[in-house]
Amino acid sequence: MSRIKQRFADLRANKRTGLVTYVTAGDPDVARSAEILRRLDRAGADVLEVGVPFSDPLADGPVIQRATERALAAGTTLEKVLAMIAGVRADISAPVVIFSYANPILRMGLDRFVTEAKAAGVDGVLTLDMPPEEGEAFRGAFAGAGIDTIFLLSPTTSVERIRRASTLGSGFLYGISRLGVTGVRESLDDSAKDLAGRVRAETAMPLALGFGLSRPEHVRAVGQWADAAVVGSALVKVIAEHGQSAGLLDEVERYVQWLRS
Amino acid sequence: MSEAANWFGRRDPDARGYYGSFGGRFVPETLVAPIEALEREYLAARSDPVFGAELLRLLLHYAGRPTPLWHAERLSDACGARIFLKREDLTHTGAHKINNALGQALLAQRMGKTRIVAETGAGQHGVASATACALLGLECVVYMGTEDMRRQALNVFRMRLLGATVEAVDSGSRTLKDAINEAMRDWVARPADTHYLLGSALGPHPYPLMVREFQSVIGKEARRQILEQTGRLPDAVIACVGGGSNAIGIFDAFIEDKAVRLIGVEAGGESITAGRHAARFAGGAAGVLQGTRTWVLQDEHGNIEATHSVSAGLDYAAVGPEHAWLRELGRAEYFHASDAEALDAFQELARLEGILPALESAHAIAYVRRAAKAFGRDAVLLVNLSGRGDKDVQSVEQILEERRRVAD
Numbered sequence: 001m002s003r004i005k006q007r008f009a010d011l012r013a014n015k016r017t018g019l020v021t022y023v024t025a026g027d028p029d030v031a032r033s034a035e036i037l038r039r040l041d042r043a044g045a046d047v048l049e050v051g052v053p054f055s056d057p058l059a060d061g062p063v064i065q066r067a068t069e070r071a072l073a074a075g076t077t078l079e080k081v082l083a084m085i086a087g088v089r090a091d092i093s094a095p096v097v098i099f100s101y102a103n104p105i106l107r108m109g110l111d112r113f114v115t116e117a118k119a120a121g122v123d124g125v126l127t128l129d130m131p132p133e134e135g136e137a138f139r140g141a142f143a144g145a146g147i148d149t150i151f152l153l154s155p156t157t158s159v160e161r162i163r164r165a166s167t168l169g170s171g172f173l174y175g176i177s178r179l180g181v182t183g184v185r186e187s188l189d190d191s192a193k194d195l196a197g198r199v200r201a202e203t204a205m206p207l208a209l210g211f212g213l214s215r216p217e218h219v220r221a222v223g224q225w226a227d228a229a230v231v232g233s234a235l236v237k238v239i240a241e242h243g244q245s246a247g248l249l250d251e252v253e254r255y256v257q258w259l260r261s
Numbered sequence: 262m263s264e265a266a267n268w269f270g271r272r273d274p275d276a277r278g279y280y281g282s283f284g285g286r287f288v289p290e291t292l293v294a295p296i297e298a299l300e301r302e303y304l305a306a307r308s309d310p311v312f313g314a315e316l317l318r319l320l321l322h323y324a325g326r327p328t329p330l331w332h333a334e335r336l337s338d339a340c341g342a343r344i345f346l347k348r349e350d351l352t353h354t355g356a357h358k359i360n361n362a363l364g365q366a367l368l369a370q371r372m373g374k375t376r377i378v379a380e381t382g383a384g385q386h387g388v389a390s391a392t393a394c395a396l397l398g399l400e401c402v403v404y405m406g407t408e409d410m411r412r413q414a415l416n417v418f419r420m421r422l423l424g425a426t427v428e429a430v431d432s433g434s435r436t437l438k439d440a441i442n443e444a445m446r447d448w449v450a451r452p453a454d455t456h457y458l459l460g461s462a463l464g465p466h467p468y469p470l471m472v473r474e475f476q477s478v479i480g481k482e483a484r485r486q487i488l489e490q491t492g493r494l495p496d497a498v499i500a501c502v503g504g505g506s507n508a509i510g511i512f513d514a515f516i517e518d519k520a521v522r523l524i525g526v527e528a529g530g531e532s533i534t535a536g537r538h539a540a541r542f543a544g545g546a547a548g549v550l551q552g553t554r555t556w557v558l559q560d561e562h563g564n565i566e567a568t569h570s571v572s573a574g575l576d577y578a579a580v581g582p583e584h585a586w587l588r589e590l591g592r593a594e595y596f597h598a599s600d601a602e603a604l605d606a607f608q609e610l611a612r613l614e615g616i617l618p619a620l621e622s623a624h625a626i627a628y629v630r631r632a633a634k635a636f637g638r639d640a641v642l643l644v645n646l647s648g649r650g651d652k653d654v655q656s657v658e659q660i661l662e663e664r665r666r667v668a669d
Contacts (some may be wrong), residue, residue, distance in 0.1 A: 002460065043658060052649055054563070054564060055433065055565045056433065056438065056442055056550060056551070056565050057442075057477065058289070058441075058442040058445050058446060058551065059289040059291075059449065062447070065432060066340045072564065078561040078562060078563070079562070102287055102549045103548045103549045103550065103557070103559065103563040103564075103565075103568070104562060104563035105563070106547075106548060107546075107559060108546060108562075108565030109560060116378065124613045128289055129288060129289055129549065129552070130287060131286070131287075131288065131289075131290055131293050133277065133293075134286060136288055151290070151291035152289070152291075153290060154289075154291040154293075155291075155292075155295065156291055156293070156294035156452065157290060157293070158294060158297065161293065169526070171329035176290065176291060183481075216569075
């Protein structure tokens with residue numbers, strides 16, 4: 001059983017809402033990114049999503065765009081992200097999911113990426129601009145290496161495509177709980193609950209819901225409809241605010257513990 | 262009266278929107294449903310005679326089509342071949358962009374959308390979109406990089422006069438690519454009431470097909486006109502290529518005429534070194550950007566490279582996927598012209614023919630000036646003069662002034 005499947009099975013067995021965290025790799029720099037992953041794991045994150053910075057993040061809002069710019073300015077590349085994951089893998093228990101746009105992976109070459117990701121201990125890959133219709137080569141290569149392919153679902157995704165994503169994908173499904181780019185929102189949209197209901201009617205595959213969550217009550221609310229809540233932009237904001245301070249890691253840990261409260 | 266509709270559907274990509282190995286639909290999940298709906302609606306509209314008749318009515322009586330084909334005799338004498346200019350600069354709003362803007366705005370209206378978002382580089386597509394929206398009573402929001410707003414200040418004012426909101430984009434290189442990112446982000450957030458009126462033959466399927474078909478009126482008219490005026494097909498059809506909509510629009514009618522060379526001219530900028538040009542076929546590699554697989558200027562890590570061109574409309578890191586395919590097939594050839602060559606061509610066309618071309622179109626003229634002699638004095642060269650240069654007068658003046666100062 002993959003590390004991701006095991007983690008979601010444990011969450012269900014313990015009737016616990018999982019917390020999936022997203023950070024942009026290399027923000028504020030690669031070395032501190034590695035430390036952030038260790039702290040997230042220690043603070044109780046259940047799945048660590050690691051974003052690969054890309055020059056044209058068209059699915060991302062301003063918070064992650066800025067993080068991407070900081071990471072690129074710090075010289076972060078896909079190769080360095082994989083090396084960083086390899087360096088922390090032994091210290092963390094949570095599964096690691098690479099979150100990337102297609103082009104950096106294509107440029108590295110799919111075969112080389114799969115080999116290096118496998119060696120680094122990457123558990124899953126979500127390619128933002130690679131819907132199931134385009135993603136067959138990626139999916140096949142990942143499956144061959146025992147890496148889960150995570151697909152996105154949105155409020156506009158049809159039932160037929162929910163089925164396709166649950167058949168072709170593995171590990172878990174990532175539901176976008178509202179329309180738009182990534183970013184922090186104060187309250188949860190009804191569309192989150194609706195989407196979860198439509199997914200639940202089609203598949204028993206674990207579901208993580210995200211896009212816009214920032215508070216412990218959001219995490220608890222999502223727990224009523226899904227296996228896990230994803231917190232991305234809000235965490236990236238914490239990193240942005242404390243990136244230059246010595247207290248960065250403590251702030252990250254405190255924020256994740258608060259989300260868990 | 263379904264003349265418009267018969268130009269459509271002759272050369273479709275495969276069912277997934279691929280031209281060979283180029284094209285496709287690489288979009289975030291939220292965009293899949295709206296883009297599938299767009300494809301369905303477009304395919305229905307293009308075979309609907311009512312839609313075709315309405316589009317034709319707008320093209321003829323509003324946009325001023327057909328545009329003339331002008332035998333540029335003084336330019337021909339100076340260059341050493343028979344040069345004919347397809348005068349897209351004479352359309353309403355001054356560039357070929359209006360052909361596509363009217364088509365997509367009509368389609369948006371048919372789909373019940375009330376709001377249009379568009380990106381613009383040189384501002385010509387923004388002006389065309391704002392114009393079509395004013396005519397059809399649609400709300401219009403145009404995203405434009407701040408660097409382009411500076412270069413094309415006149416067009417910013419024109420868009421605002423036409424009732425559009427111009428949103429400044431201050432991310433990335435602050436040019437066309439970043440404006441497209443922002444327009445897509447807007448569309449992702451509110452697909453229910455909004456249509457994204459993409460201005461070039463780029464992006465996810467069905468955009469490259471749809472934009473080409475709306476622009477194919479250029480080649481359809483030009484082929485008939487060149488036969489009327491010269492009694493023969495041209496030796497070559499030449500057009501500048503940013504995203505490539507004016508080029509694909511004029512090439513389309515000649516694809517089956519195998520003896521006619523199809524030549525695209527990219528922006529060579531200052532020199533073919535990373536960040537200083539926009540010649541994708543000279544310095545790029547296959548990749549995925551903004552929804553499509555095509556030739557892209559990128560670094561070794563897959564990040565998109567900065568581009569440069571004196572013309573905002575050619576200053577873009579990727580090229581329409583059908584151009585990548587035509588090049589791979591050997592059906593079309595691509596060259597580049599530098600900033601300096603384009604500026605010289607701009608001035609020469611003004612002096613010899615009394616026509617101020619857009620700096621984009623001046624790249625096609627620049628290629629002709631360089632290559633005409635090799636074709637020979639009797640050769641017929643058909644050049645798409647995609648837009649007029651009024652918008653560029655101020656920046657050309659500044660550049661020439663700067664040159665004079667350096668020379669002194």
